[in-house]
Amino acid sequence: MDTPVVYATPNPPTPGRPVIFNPAVCNGCNTCAAVCPEDVFIPNPVKGESPIILHPEECWYCGVCVDDCNHGGGIRLNHPLQQRVRWKRKATGEHFRMR
Amino acid sequence: MSAPSSYTWPYPIRYGQQDTHETDVLILGGGIAGVWAAIAARRTGARVMIMEKADTRRSGAGGTGVDHWNYAADNPCSTITPEEMTQALVDNHYGYRSGISTYIFTSSAYETLLEMEAMGGKVRDTDDEYKGAPFRDERTKLLFAYDYQNRYTLRVWGANYKPLLRRQCKKLGVEILDRTSATALLTENGVHGARIVGVTGVDCHTGAFVVVRAKAVILATNRPQRIFTFSSEQRGSAVHRGGSNVGNGYAMAWRIGAEFTMMEKTMRTVFASPYNFPIYGSGNMHNTWYPATIVDANNKEVPWVDCNGKILTSVEERCRPAEGQKFFLMGGGNAYPPPGLKQYAGPKLIPDLEARMLKGEFTPPFYADLTSMPWYERKVIWGLMVGQEGKTRIPIVQTYEKAGFDPAQDMLQAYDFLRGQGMAETGAPQERTFGEIGVAGGLLVNWDLMSNIPGLFGAGDLLFGSQDHGNAATTGRYAGARAALYARGVRHGELAAVQVEREKKRVYVPLAESPDSMDWKELNFGVARVMQNYCSELKNEELLTLAETWLADIEQNEVRRVSAKNPHQLMRTLDVIDILTCAQMIVQASQARKASSHVLSFNRIDYPAVDPPEWRKYLVIGRDAGGQTRVTDRPLGFWGDLPSNYGPRHAENIAAMQAAQTTAAT
Ligand SMILES: Cc1cc2nc3c(=O)[nH]c(=O)nc-3n(C[C@H](O)[C@H](O)[C@H](O)COP(=O)(O)OP(=O)(O)OC[C@H]3O[C@@H](n4cnc5c(N)ncnc54)[C@H](O)[C@@H]3O)c2cc1C
Ligand code: SF4
Ligand code: SF4
Numbered sequence: 001m002d003t004p005v006v007y008a009t010p011n012p013p014t015p016g017r018p019v020i021f022n023p024a025v026c027n028g029c030n031t032c033a034a035v036c037p038e039d040v041f042i043p044n045p046v047k048g049e050s051p052i053i054l055h056p057e058e059c060w061y062c063g064v065c066v067d068d069c070n071h072g073g074g075i076r077l078n079h080p081l082q083q084r085v086r087w088k089r090k091a092t093g094e095h096f097r098m099r
Numbered sequence: 100m101s102a103p104s105s106y107t108w109p110y111p112i113r114y115g116q117q118d119t120h121e122t123d124v125l126i127l128g129g130g131i132a133g134v135w136a137a138i139a140a141r142r143t144g145a146r147v148m149i150m151e152k153a154d155t156r157r158s159g160a161g162g163t164g165v166d167h168w169n170y171a172a173d174n175p176c177s178t179i180t181p182e183e184m185t186q187a188l189v190d191n192h193y194g195y196r197s198g199i200s201t202y203i204f205t206s207s208a209y210e211t212l213l214e215m216e217a218m219g220g221k222v223r224d225t226d227d228e229y230k231g232a233p234f235r236d237e238r239t240k241l242l243f244a245y246d247y248q249n250r251y252t253l254r255v256w257g258a259n260y261k262p263l264l265r266r267q268c269k270k271l272g273v274e275i276l277d278r279t280s281a282t283a284l285l286t287e288n289g290v291h292g293a294r295i296v297g298v299t300g301v302d303c304h305t306g307a308f309v310v311v312r313a314k315a316v317i318l319a320t321n322r323p324q325r326i327f328t329f330s331s332e333q334r335g336s337a338v339h340r341g342g343s344n345v346g347n348g349y350a351m352a353w354r355i356g357a358e359f360t361m362m363e364k365t366m367r368t369v370f371a372s373p374y375n376f377p378i379y380g381s382g383n384m385h386n387t388w389y390p391a392t393i394v395d396a397n398n399k400e401v402p403w404v405d406c407n408g409k410i411l412t413s414v415e416e417r418c419r420p421a422e423g424q425k426f427f428l429m430g431g432g433n434a435y436p437p438p439g440l441k442q443y444a445g446p447k448l449i450p451d452l453e454a455r456m457l458k459g460e461f462t463p464p465f466y467a468d469l470t471s472m473p474w475y476e477r478k479v480i481w482g483l484m485v486g487q488e489g490k491t492r493i494p495i496v497q498t499y500e501k502a503g504f505d506p507a508q509d510m511l512q513a514y515d516f517l518r519g520q521g522m523a524e525t526g527a528p529q530e531r532t533f534g535e536i537g538v539a540g541g542l543l544v545n546w547d548l549m550s551n552i553p554g555l556f557g558a559g560d561l562l563f564g565s566q567d568h569g570n571a572a573t574t575g576r577y578a579g580a581r582a583a584l585y586a587r588g589v590r591h592g593e594l595a596a597v598q599v600e601r602e603k604k605r606v607y608v609p610l611a612e613s614p615d616s617m618d619w620k621e622l623n624f625g626v627a628r629v630m631q632n633y634c635s636e637l638k639n640e641e642l643l644t645l646a647e648t649w650l651a652d653i654e655q656n657e658v659r660r661v662s663a664k665n666p667h668q669l670m671r672t673l674d675v676i677d678i679l680t681c682a683q684m685i686v687q688a689s690q691a692r693k694a695s696s697h698v699l700s701f702n703r704i705d706y707p708a709v710d711p712p713e714w715r716k717y718l719v720i721g722r723d724a725g726g727q728t729r730v731t732d733r734p735l736g737f738w739g740d741l742p743s744n745y746g747p748r749h750a751e752n753i754a755a756m757q758a759a760q761t762t763a764a765t
Contacts, residue, residue: 057335
């Protein structure tokens with residue numbers, strides 16, 4: 001096995017992944033970055049690539065970036081684990097949670 | 100995962116460079132009140148500019164939607180008049196709610212909504228989805244919430260109202276400066292308390308300094324948050340009203356001598372805790388989820404009661420006034436204070452649920468059970484209300500449904516009681532808030548919505564004793580017209596170079612690095628900590644003096660340590676400095692009220708008498724030229740008669756908007 005490259009990195013802010021891009025759909029148009037009320041993103045220096053999540057902990061989880069994505073489905077919301085609500089199916093009593 | 104990289108700042112850096120603009124009416128904050136103000140002012144023919152910290156397409160607390168268009172007593176189905184509605188709302192707050200904004204709101208909410216409809220917003224059930232539902236008026240196709248008999252609050256499809264309003268601004272030729280944060284108000288010749296002549300701001304992407312000359316300025320920047328609670332790691336998800344709303348308008352206006360009232364009112368937080376769940380996304384039965392059925396772990400229904408204590412046996416009864424009651428305001432029974440008057444109280448869950456649960460009669464956890472409700476209630480709660488309500492279309496409906504949630508089969512868990520703190524997920528005592536919900540302290544204005552500073556107007560949630568989306572829309576529209584009419588009668592005033600240069604120097608201080616530097620988050624946390632400890636649930640002279648002392652210490656010794664590495668951080672740093680100023684305003688107002696107050700959620704252990712008659716008044720604070728705080732007071736109801744103050748001004752506003760349209764058309 002190759003020795004992996006290991007970096008010494010400062011702790012990143014958490015939750016660090018408020019949204020997840022879908023590279024198959026996203027064409028880097030930056031509409032999501034432009035409308036985000038918290039200015040969470042900056043445009044990617046590589047043209048055509050998805051924006052960069054610069055301030056993940058500032059995300060308000062409003063969903064505007066998802067709603068207004070020019071290409072429908074280029075980006076999805078990723079609620080922090082500790083906020084994933086549970087529910088129960090009445091007929092069976094099975095428990096589920098937000099994913 | 101690869102190493103985190105840093106990136107070259109993607110926008111040109113323009114620190115210290117100045118952009119200068121000129122307009123008649125300048126609106127600070129392009130949220131709900133701001134865009135409505137801009138449209139109204141522009142329709143009178145004035146030149147209009149919006150300065151917005153974020154992006155006007157979606158910015159502000161109402162940027163992602165509205166489902167309740169509250170208190171529209173002017174709608175054709177309402178059985179309540181605007182006068183009755185205003186009286187009820189003011190009385191229900193024991194006098195501490197603005198009769199001015201509330202009357203503007205209740206008299207023109209529907210009239211304003213019709214303008215929304217003309218801009219393309221959906222306000223009625225044109226697709227007949229709810230045909231036959233008891234909350235639908237079959238003739239107008241309007242849908243109502245809460246009190247289905249008296250029909251004053253509308254259910255609307257507001258998720259896309261904000262982009263439509265922004266489009267209308269563009270169409271009318273409103274100039275928009277997005278990503279520009281206002282930092283200071285400029286007064287004539289730089290004199291404290293003199294009339295408004297302009298504003299300064301900072302570009303949040305380039306760091307450029309912006310100066311706008313204006314004849315009138317409307318503050319529409321909403322309220323401060325993060326005064327008591329702060330989470331550095333969940334900065335965004337632990338605030339209710341969005342990260343831009345930090346009280347810049349309060350701090351700016353305070354510095355030039357504007358007056359504020361009700362600033363001592365703070366309360367336990369409902370939403371602004373880092374331990375909350377996605378808002379409107381857990382089981383409950385109030386507001387957006389009203390009148391949801393709640394069941395316990397064994398599917399046992401929790402009974403509802405009306406204000407007389409009568410157990411309600413059907414879902415329909417939850418939406419009807421009780422015997423002897425003409426109408427009710429909101430129901431649902433949120434546990435946070437203050438409860439209003441019995442005569443306006445709506446149905447809610449049995450008040451002794453906690454005791455009965457502890458005795459074993461009900462078993463936690465509880466769930467919101469839409470499965471057992473009539474089809475129209477299930478469909479309107481999950482789909483219209485949860486869906487059009489702010490922050491619900493994507494975060495809740497889309498996300499939960501993708502994960503398999505089906506409102507016809509599944510019951511959403513409620514988290515009430517599980518932290519041992521009763522209903523509504525309310526936070527710990529130190530987890531307080533200044534006005535994240537409800538009416539709050541704010542800018543003192545007259546019937547023109549103008550402050551004591553000539554030419555400085557206010558609109559929306561920043562007005563004292565005001566709240567709601569419809570309130571922001573209606574007061575925005577009204578203030579826009581009033582400010583435009585005021586601007587017609589004045590010339591541009593002289594900017595004072597000293598005042599501009601002083602501000603320019605101030606805003607760039609955080610760019611300097613020091614060996615002991617910290618970031619804006621640490622500063623915010625430090626301020627919140629002082630407020631938690633010294634201006635919290637229990638107050639006395641000693642505690643408040645310590646609050647004053649330690650906030651002053653932070654101002655003098657710690658603010659200089661904050662360092663910003665790019666224009667975004669610079670904007671956030673300036674925000675926290677304003678949060679500090681707002682905290683100081685709250686402490687000063689708290690020092691001035693030497694009595695406890697139930698409705699202001701204000702507990703002075705050294706003055707335990709609750710709302711004694713001599714303290715039933717508005718305390719007004721303002722800063723004089725020497726930096727000293729003046730405290731004066733106003734009697735409850737100081738705004739006087741409602742129709743005779745509102746009527747002529749409203750007529751003048753409408754006439755001015757129509758006259759300009761006619762001129763434009765000919
Ligand atoms: C999730 C959510 C759901 C809600 N649902 C409802 C509802 O269904 N019904 C209801 O009646 N009410 C609702 N409300 C409340 C309602 O949204 C607010 O009352 C309303 O938006 C207030 O309008 P405003 O214009 O005063 O403030 P906002 O709409 O918040 O606008 C303030 C604007 O000022 C900008 N700003 C701040 N500081 C500066 C600065 N220094 N320079 C430039 N710009 C600045 C902000 O970016 C923002 O765009 C909801 C609120 C939230 C958060
Ligand atoms: S969810 Fe809202 S705050 Fe978060 S990144 Fe998307 S637009 Fe920005
Ligand atoms: S708006 Fe959609 S397509 Fe455009 S950059 Fe964002 S995610 Fe990608």
